[in-house]
Amino acid sequence: xxSLSKIAVLGAATVAVGLLYASPVQAxxxxxxxxxxxxxxxxxLMYGRTYDNQRFSPLTEITPANVSEMTPVWAFSTGGKxxxxxxxxxxxxxxxxxxxxxxxxxxxxxxxxMVKWRYVPEYDEGLDAxxxxxxSNRGLALKGDFVYVQLLDTRLVALNIADGTVAWExxxxxxxxxxxxxxxxxxxxxxxxxxxAGGEFGVRGxxxxxxxxxxxxxxxxxxxxxxxEPGNETWPGxxxxxGGGTTWVTGIYDPELDLLYWGAGNPAPWNADVRLxxxxxxxxxxxxxxxxxxxxxxxxxxxNDPFDYDGNAPxxxxxxxxxxxxxxKAMVQSNRNGFLYxxxxxxxxxxxxxxxxxxxxxxxxxxxxxxxxxxxxxxxxMSGGPKIEPIIPNxxxxxxxxxxxxxxDLGYIFFNTNDWAMMLxxxxxxxxxxxxxxYYGLHDFQAYRLGENFxxxxxxxxxxxxxxxxxxxxxxxxxxxxxxxxxxxxTGDERGFFMxxxxxxxxxxWRFQTGSGINASPISYELDGKQYVAILSGMxxxxxxxxxxxxxxxxxxxxxxxxxxxxxxxxNVVPIPGAVPLFEQ
Amino acid sequence: xxxxxxxxLVAVVASSSAWSQAGDTAEEELKNPYLGQEEAIAEGRRTxxxxxxLCHRNMGGRxxxxxxxxxxxxxxxxxxxxxxxxxxGPMPAFGxxxxxxxxxxxxxxxxxxxxx
Numbered sequence: 140x141x142s143l144s145k146i147a148v149l150g151a152a153t154v155a156v157g158l159l160y161a162s163p164v165q166a167x168x169x170x171x172x173x174x175x176x177x178x179x180x181x182x183x184l185m186y187g188r189t190y191d192n193q194r195f196s197p198l199t200e201i202t203p204a205n206v207s208e209m210t211p212v213w214a215f216s217t218g219g220k221x222x223x224x225x226x227x228x229x230x231x232x233x234x235x236x237x238x239x240x241x242x243x244x245x246x247x248x249x250x251x252x253m254v255k256w257r258y259v260p261e262y263d264e265g266l267d268a269x270x271x272x273x274x275s276n277r278g279l280a281l282k283g284d285f286v287y288v289q290l291l292d293t294r295l296v297a298l299n300i301a302d303g304t305v306a307w308e309x310x311x312x313x314x315x316x317x318x319x320x321x322x323x324x325x326x327x328x329x330x331x332x333x334x335x336a337g338g339e340f341g342v343r344g345x346x347x348x349x350x351x352x353x354x355x356x357x358x359x360x361x362x363x364x365x366x367x368e369p370g371n372e373t374w375p376g377x378x379x380x381x382g383g384g385t386t387w388v389t390g391i392y393d394p395e396l397d398l399l400y401w402g403a404g405n406p407a408p409w410n411a412d413v414r415l416x417x418x419x420x421x422x423x424x425x426x427x428x429x430x431x432x433x434x435x436x437x438x439x440x441x442x443n444d445p446f447d448y449d450g451n452a453p454x455x456x457x458x459x460x461x462x463x464x465x466x467x468k469a470m471v472q473s474n475r476n477g478f479l480y481x482x483x484x485x486x487x488x489x490x491x492x493x494x495x496x497x498x499x500x501x502x503x504x505x506x507x508x509x510x511x512x513x514x515x516x517x518x519x520x521m522s523g524g525p526k527i528e529p530i531i532p533n534x535x536x537x538x539x540x541x542x543x544x545x546x547x548d549l550g551y552i553f554f555n556t557n558d559w560a561m562m563l564x565x566x567x568x569x570x571x572x573x574x575x576x577x578y579y580g581l582h583d584f585q586a587y588r589l590g591e592n593f594x595x596x597x598x599x600x601x602x603x604x605x606x607x608x609x610x611x612x613x614x615x616x617x618x619x620x621x622x623x624x625x626x627x628x629x630t631g632d633e634r635g636f637f638m639x640x641x642x643x644x645x646x647x648x649w650r651f652q653t654g655s656g657i658n659a660s661p662i663s664y665e666l667d668g669k670q671y672v673a674i675l676s677g678m679x680x681x682x683x684x685x686x687x688x689x690x691x692x693x694x695x696x697x698x699x700x701x702x703x704x705x706x707x708x709x710x711n712v713v714p715i716p717g718a719v720p721l722f723e724q
Numbered sequence: 725x726x727x728x729x730x731x732x733l734v735a736v737v738a739s740s741s742a743w744s745q746a747g748d749t750a751e752e753e754l755k756n757p758y759l760g761q762e763e764a765i766a767e768g769r770r771t772x773x774x775x776x777x778l779c780h781r782n783m784g785g786r787x788x789x790x791x792x793x794x795x796x797x798x799x800x801x802x803x804x805x806x807x808x809x810x811x812x813g814p815m816p817a818f819g820x821x822x823x824x825x826x827x828x829x830x831x832x833x834x835x836x837x838x839x840x
Contacts, residue, residue, distance in 0.1 A: 220809070220813075220814070222813060222814075264817065264820060265816060265817065265820055265821065266816075267807075267814040267816040268775070268778075268816035268818065271778055273786070273813070274814075339778075566773070570770065570773070572770070572774075574774055576821075577774035577775055578773060578774050578775070578777060578778055581773065581777065583782065583840065584781070584782070585782060683785075683786045683812075683813065684781065684785040684786055685785075687812070688811060688812050688813065691811075
């Protein structure tokens with residue numbers, strides 16, 4: 140009678156499984172702490188560690204010389220359905236805040252490995268049917284009394300940082316339309332800013348800002364302009380209404396320029412010839428006023444995209460760099476369309492682009508002045524037309540959502556790429572029918588691998604426009620990266636290896652088998668004077684389209700050199716009430 | 725045997741859904757009445773593209789290759805109505821938003837060929 144129990148949970152309810160032991164009063168994270176996160180060497184306060192999204196830890200205890208001595212200190216199983224881990228943990232005040240599949244949240248005492256509180260959301264029946272790429276969650280945000288998490292069904296929830304109880308929750312949208320959320324919220328001043336996925340369900344992308352204290356909706360900014368707004372003319376008729384441009388990768392912020400940057404994904408439907416035009420601002424990086432949501436400028440990577448090259452993946456990195464003798468406030472992004480872009484982040488001006496993978500063939504080239512890519516029309520799948528193959532890169536991209544990292548001392552950006560191709564065959568125009576919660580016009584698709592090696596971890600020197608090293612992987616790579624001032628780069632692979640690479644030479648200096656594929660992003664923090672490195676391991680996300688689930692997993696691993704795990708009376712096992720009462724005579 | 729649709733449930737779910745329609749024939753093995761019918765296959769293909777390709781892709785992906793499924797007609801129906809949390813992940817329950825006919829038509833489609 141499983142159907143009965145399913146009916147019983149219809150209707151969303153939310154449970155926080157209580158405080159397991161009392162916690163001391165915590166120092167709260169405020170706006171200044173977030174703006175100055177770089178100076179706070181020990182902690183990891185937001186998704187990209189700092190607003191510039193560099194994922195660069197200033198810690199130096201672990202170096203290429205001693206990393207071979209690094210060992211696991213403790214581990215924690217996130218349990219549940221083991222449906223894949225993609226998160227970046229946060230570290231503040233001795234506590235690790237970790238999100239797992241289905242946006243479950245754990246606050247874990249980093250000294251003892253013991254859970255302080257856990258939050259387990261419940262969902263309406265049927266949600267899984269509209270979540271394209273697994274019930275992933277990529278991270279959390281901190282501010283004041285709250286830990287923010289965006290649930291898979293788009294609810295934004297503020298949890299009390301002390302005990303994980305729900306302070307408020309705001310329902311962003313109706314998941315039945317195919318809108319889901321997997322990204323980490325971004326806190327800017329008193330705004331919690333969130334986006335959504337669902338580009339394949341015929342939705343119109345937007346980001347929203349909620350008041351960080353109250354959860355009141357402040358503004359909604361659509362990535363696809365409506366009638367009368369600049370860019371709407373790049374959409375024929377009313378195609379803008381279902382134009383896609385979703386916002387599922389967390390944005391970044393420049394406090395000095397007071398600009399919020401958020402990327403928009405692929406246009407919809409995939410049949411590009413039914414929406415002839417550039418289709419702004421799909422596949423673009425957009426600069427917003429964080430207080431109003433007004434668009435300041437945009438830069439589009441792939442115009443009139445027929446390839447599903449979401450331009451928002453991964454989030455860009457802000458760097459100050461001198462290129463050809465000119466000091467530039469830049470942003471750098473290795474894009475899913477196979478190119479790495481450097482833009483001026485003050486105005487969106489194009490600086491340069493280079494291919495990050497071999498064999499890119501969807502474009503005849505990128506204009507060296509404007510940065511505009513021209514699609515090779517012999518590679519363009521026409522509605523009802525013949526299949527086209529091989530198109531390079533695959534729609535999963537030269538790279539994808541997994542975050543890159545940047546070492547400002549070296550001027551290198553580190554990212555993972557994959558070498559693969561695809562076949563696309565566009566469906567006839569009459570087959571594109573909008574039904575809420577159903578796929579809206581997808582091409583027939585087949586992926587191909589291209590060689591013995593699949594993934595590559597690459598280092599690119601931004602000022603000198605040249606690749607420095609690469610580390611091949613026999614399977615695809617879907618993990619994020621961490622760079623450290625100690626001179627290391629950390630990342631993981633689908634085979635389950637977590638590795639440390641010499642940032643200068645690209646030599647792999649250390650590896651550890653975590654037991655399941657790594658699709659998450661590492662962090663580093665300092666606790667009681669010691670440097671730790673943490674990573675989530677657990678097969679999931681897009682790789683599940685290509686690999687069987689085994690070996691399944693769901694673990695947080697914490698490493699250090701001579702790390703310390705304190706003894707504690709607390710326990711991570713949860714007794715069943717009344718199962719073993721104390722015997723009383 | 726489709727013994728899982730209790731009368732009480734029908735009131736909870738939409739009355740046009742497969743839950744209510746499959747309820748009465750608990751006794752004999754259910755057979756797909758649409759097998760081999762061209763129009764039903766075309767409709768099933770559209771539903772497959774809209775609702776199933778997301779996970780099952782052309783020949784399997786997050787979910788197994790349905791064009792090679794060994795399930796009987798009735799077993800297929802049961803999985804699609806009820807969903808299943810297997811080793812590979814969640815197969816969502818579609819009984820809430822698909823009619824019995826819709827499910828049979830998808831089944832007729834997957835039985836008509838060996839890949840999408």
